[in-house]
Amino acid sequence: MQTDLAQQTYLVTGATSGIGLAAAEILARRGASILGVGRSAERCREMEIQLGKKYPHAQVDYLLADLSRQSDVRHLAEQVGNRLTAQGQTALNGLLNNAGTFTYWLAFTPDGFETQWAVNHLAPFLLTYRLLPFLQAALWSRVVTVSSASHYGARLNWDDIQHRRHYNGLRAYGSTKLANVLFTMELDRRMGTQFPVRAFAADPGLVRTDIGFKGTPAFANWVWKLRRTGGISAEQSAEGIVYLLTEPSLQTASACYWKHGRPKSPSRLAQDFLAASRLWALSEQMTGLAEGVHHGKS
Numbered sequence: 001m002q003t004d005l006a007q008q009t010y011l012v013t014g015a016t017s018g019i020g021l022a023a024a025e026i027l028a029r030r031g032a033s034i035l036g037v038g039r040s041a042e043r044c045r046e047m048e049i050q051l052g053k054k055y056p057h058a059q060v061d062y063l064l065a066d067l068s069r070q071s072d073v074r075h076l077a078e079q080v081g082n083r084l085t086a087q088g089q090t091a092l093n094g095l096l097n098n099a100g101t102f103t104y105w106l107a108f109t110p111d112g113f114e115t116q117w118a119v120n121h122l123a124p125f126l127l128t129y130r131l132l133p134f135l136q137a138a139l140w141s142r143v144v145t146v147s148s149a150s151h152y153g154a155r156l157n158w159d160d161i162q163h164r165r166h167y168n169g170l171r172a173y174g175s176t177k178l179a180n181v182l183f184t185m186e187l188d189r190r191m192g193t194q195f196p197v198r199a200f201a202a203d204p205g206l207v208r209t210d211i212g213f214k215g216t217p218a219f220a221n222w223v224w225k226l227r228r229t230g231g232i233s234a235e236q237s238a239e240g241i242v243y244l245l246t247e248p249s250l251q252t253a254s255a256c257y258w259k260h261g262r263p264k265s266p267s268r269l270a271q272d273f274l275a276a277s278r279l280w281a282l283s284e285q286m287t288g289l290a291e292g293v294h295h296g297k298s
Contacts, residue, residue, distance in 0.1 A: 005032035005246060006057075009092055011080060011131070012036050013067065013124070014099030016043040019146065019204055022238035023096055024060075025051060027246075033059035033087065035080060037099065039066045059087065067099050067123035068109040070287060077130035084134060091138035094245045095131055097124035097145040100176075106167035113286070114162035116169075120176035125183055126287040132197070140196040140251050143187060144244045147180040147201040147257070152267045154178040156275065161282070179279060181266050185256050186276035198251055200244045201266070203259035206231035 010027050014020035015036030024036050028051050036051075038044040044062035051060045061083060065076040084092065101119045109118045124145050135141040154174030157163070163172040184201040191197045240260040244250065255263030257270070269275065284290035 005030040005093075008094075008246075009033040009035065009059075009084065009087075009089060010094040010096065010245065011092060012096045012098060013065075013127070014038070015062070016040060016047050019207060019234045019238050019241065020096070020098040021047060022234040023098065023242050023245075025054075026235075026238055026242045028055040028058040028060055030246075031058055032093075034061070035083060036060070036062040037065050037067075037076060038062060039064065067127075068101075068111075068115060068118050070111050070118075070122070070126060073123050073126045074130065077127060080131060081134065090134070092131060092134035092141065093138050094142045094144070095128060095135065096241065096245055097128065097143070097180075098241075099123065100146065102169065102173050104169040106164070114164065114167075114172065116172050116176050117162045117179075120173070121179040121183065122283060122286055124180070125283045126289070128187065129287070129289060135197045136195050138196060140198070140248070142245050142250075143184070143197060143199040144241060145180045145184050145199070145201050146204055146241065147184075147266075148173075148177040149203055149205075150174040151177040151181055151270055154267070155269055156182075156279065158278070178267070178270055181257055181270040182272070182276040182279050183283070185271070185273070186280045188256060189273070189276070190280075196251075198253075199256070200250070200253075201257045202241045202244055203257065203264060204237040204241065205260060207234055207237045 005027060010032050012020050012024045012034065015024045016038035024034050028034050036047060041064050044064055048060055048062040063076060063079050065072040067073055084090065099119065101116060103115045107115045109115055111118065113122060128143055135143065150173055154177060156175055156178060181201045184199045188199040243261040244258055257264055257266040
């Protein structure tokens, strides 16, 4: 069901390429106002102009943020509030936490966190937390976080949750994708029936993107090049994700994890409610939302 999205506003992170750009374009085509997020000023401006010309009936604005920096995430949330106010709006209809990264080697952010943990999990957690008042102001709204099939077989090592001691890029990536599902499940539980906000985690499938080429050695580049040839396009993947973001009938859906617009069972560990609650508390500490800020200690 393709509903008209005029008068609705959606925030999309990682919106200058790949799935994020494809999702932003689908939303704009359907008349929504788009707030896209990217970390390259030039690329943000380019996409703002391109989508604005292609879909003149849609309001398209891009915001600059480096999601590896928590100060940027907080500033981004403030900018979103300012843009909504400037447009005479008080509500955000949807947040697509799409931005993600992969690092083959152990690397740290300026805040002292392992890069994948910071970008793939802490950034969407903090951004969602800060934007909840705007999401709750809508008649109904969605938070969709892009996870991955990589969460199957992954686990969270609570004694070394950032994989600092024995780093393996793929294991660290899988942990962040598991964290995406647990965060989504706990957010949805906390919202309950009291608020209009629903949360879903999306499995994008194997997509022909460049994530496996960034900062990886030659052999890993070669493996990803071969693997992604069997993948779908970013546009095909984005269709299912936008469905989660916009389909009214899903407001009462019970499933948390979806792939290509259909519910799918996540891993057993991704359904652990105690782990989800524990991760939420730890994430609050790591993002300074609770007493005892937990910078890089686990």
